[in-house]
Amino acid sequence: MGFLLSKSMDQNLKKQQEFMLLNARVQMERQILMQNEMRERQMAMQIAWSREFIKYYGTFFGLAALGLTVGAVKRRKPGLFVPVVPLSMILAYQLDMAYGTLIHRMRDEAESIMVSEADRLSLPHGTPTFEGIEKVRRAKYHLPPLPEK
Structure with a gap:
């Protein structure tokens, strides 16, 4: 009689462990999907910000370039045209960020760093670790330390 009860309890324990493992796996998959969704949303916001910035900065750049060019020609001072060079570099960067391949190049470089420069x-x-975080938490709130394993 005890053997049958023990066997039944072992089977129930195994089923419960399998269920817990499956549940933990599903929870982790959901967590990964949620984090990826948040990452994608943040990247989309960054790209959208760059595209919006281009509208304002492009207008500023166009007016500044026109004004500096007219001023350089009228006053016959080519030095007035010099600020257009760094301003155009900023515009090129923002255009590459908003509509170009900068994101792809950055991702490729990040993958390269992760492979070859992981240190x-x-x-x-x-x-x-859980233990380290728990130790800090317990010290902060003056809780007794965790029991040793």
Whole structure:
């Protein structure tokens, strides 16, 4: 009788562990999907910001370039035209960010860094652990330390 009860409890325990594992997996997949969704939204906002910035900066650049060119020609001082060079570089960068391939090049470079220069990416004091975070939390709120394993 005890053997049958023990066998039934073992089966229930295994089913419960499998369920918990499946549940943890589904929860992690949801977390990954949510984080990716947030990352995509942030990137879309950055690109949208760049496109909106281009409208205002492009207008400023056009007026400034026209005014500086007219001033340089009228006064016969080519030095007045010099500010157009750095302003045009800023415009080119923003255009590349908003409509060009800058995002793709940045992603490729980031992947290259992750492969060939992974040591540059390590956090000071390493990756946070549950125990480390819990120790800080308990110290902050004056809670007793966790029991040893």
